[in-house]
Amino acid sequence: MSDEYQIPVPPSFQAVHADARGRLRLPRDQFRARYELCEDLALALVERAQAIRFDLGVTEADVLERIAQGLQPPAAGLDEAEAAWVVTRLAELLDWPWSGRPQPAAGG
Numbered sequence: 842m843s844d845e846y847q848i849p850v851p852p853s854f855q856a857v858h859a860d861a862r863g864r865l866r867l868p869r870d871q872f873r874a875r876y877e878l879c880e881d882l883a884l885a886l887v888e889r890a891q892a893i894r895f896d897l898g899v900t901e902a903d904v905l906e907r908i909a910q911g912l913q914p915p916a917a918g919l920d921e922a923e924a925a926w927v928v929t930r931l932a933e934l935l936d937w938p939w940s941g942r943p944q945p946a947a948g949g
Contacts, residue, residue, distance in 0.1 A: 850876045853929070857922045879923050883930035890931060901937040 854876050858867050865872050886908060893904045905928055911917070912924035919927065932939030 848873070848877065854879065854926055857926050875923065879919070879927050880930065882919075883927050883934060886927070886931050887934050890935060901932075901935070902939065905932055905937065905939050 850873065855865070858865055858872055858875065860866055867875065890904050890908060893899070893907065894901060897904075899907075908931065909924065909928045912919055912927060913921070917924065929939060
């Protein structure tokens with residue numbers, strides 16, 4: 842059976858589900874489904890985050906923190922690491938500063 846999965850999963854998400862040796866802790870199909878769920882959620886939250894910032898007049902960090910809090914309950918369907926990844930990805934999509942977001946290397 843060939844593996845013709847066309848969606849590249851970023852290393853940052855692989856790290857969410859990898860053990861200390863870098864091996865996935867989930868079956869490949871389940872891992873890919875989790876990635877698609879998290880990426881879709883981050884994309885869906887872009888417009889909502891922009892609306893919150895505009896409507897409430899709060900900072901970008903405040904918006905991201907509120908969204909992070911909303912993703913914490915078990916009812917959100919994400920584990921803690923996935924929720925953190927979603928918020929970091931959302932910050933990346935919006936190009937907003939976020940403490941969990943990797944910063945570019947100096948001079949690069």
